[in-house]
Amino acid sequence: MTLEEQLKKMQRDWDQRALENARHWVNTEREEWTDDEFFRSGQRTVEEEILTDMINICQGKDPKRMKVLEIGCGAGRVTRALADLFGEVWAVDVSREMIRQAGTALAAYANVRLIQNNGMDLSAIAGDGTFDFAFSSIVFQHIPSREVIENYVHEVSRLLAPGALFKFQVQGDRSLETSPGDTWLGVAFSDEEAVGMAGRCGFEPRYRHGAGEQYFWLWFFKKP
Numbered sequence: 001m002t003l004e005e006q007l008k009k010m011q012r013d014w015d016q017r018a019l020e021n022a023r024h025w026v027n028t029e030r031e032e033w034t035d036d037e038f039f040r041s042g043q044r045t046v047e048e049e050i051l052t053d054m055i056n057i058c059q060g061k062d063p064k065r066m067k068v069l070e071i072g073c074g075a076g077r078v079t080r081a082l083a084d085l086f087g088e089v090w091a092v093d094v095s096r097e098m099i100r101q102a103g104t105a106l107a108a109y110a111n112v113r114l115i116q117n118n119g120m121d122l123s124a125i126a127g128d129g130t131f132d133f134a135f136s137s138i139v140f141q142h143i144p145s146r147e148v149i150e151n152y153v154h155e156v157s158r159l160l161a162p163g164a165l166f167k168f169q170v171q172g173d174r175s176l177e178t179s180p181g182d183t184w185l186g187v188a189f190s191d192e193e194a195v196g197m198a199g200r201c202g203f204e205p206r207y208r209h210g211a212g213e214q215y216f217w218l219w220f221f222k223k224p
């Protein structure tokens, strides 16, 4: 399968999931979500992964003055909680339909920019070195291409200010990998592979948690 075919398939599969039941495919804990429950689950992600980690994330900056990036925003579940906390949120997703639904849900948020991208880069976003923090959760675990994930890490490195953090989750369990056409179970990274990727993309992989598990979290700090 070529890279181009993989990108088309990611877009097609995620658009289909979004049209069928976006909120379920974004968070499979439930089949049906009320607005309240769905966005509360996004707040929980922010409480667990961000509010517990403000020293690494803000590094002394006022969150209301920070510009942050989210990769794979889906229907805006976490994006909304990010927008309540930070000054400016830029969010991308490969699925046009996910972005449409996120746009409806976040219409009242003037500090959010939503962008449908090509599933591989952030060329739609200018401002090299101007982002203060980047975040991605339950997105890379679905991407079946190592090349695509590493390209995102390169792109985030371009956009982050020196010293800023990219906190993200990849799939760490090799037994879950299937095939290059599977847009649900993506490629796995070992700890060594994650460290290698950080080095090639200009990051210091300062902390890692969950190597070998489905939720393998990485704290990559942009090298000065």
Ligand SMILES: C[S@@+](CC[C@H](N)C(=O)[O-])C[C@H]1O[C@@H](n2cnc3c(N)ncnc32)[C@H](O)[C@@H]1O
Binding pocket: 010, 014, 025, 026, 027, 071, 072, 073, 074, 075, 076, 077, 078, 092, 093, 094, 095, 098, 118, 119, 120, 136, 137, 138, 139, 142, 143, 148
């Ligand atoms: C399980 S959902 C999670 C959404 C959001 N991160 C959340 O936690 O609510 C995965 C999202 O990743 C997006 N996605 C999958 N592959 C992508 C890619 N290559 N580039 C950008 N977004 C992608 C999907 O369209 C989907 O919205």
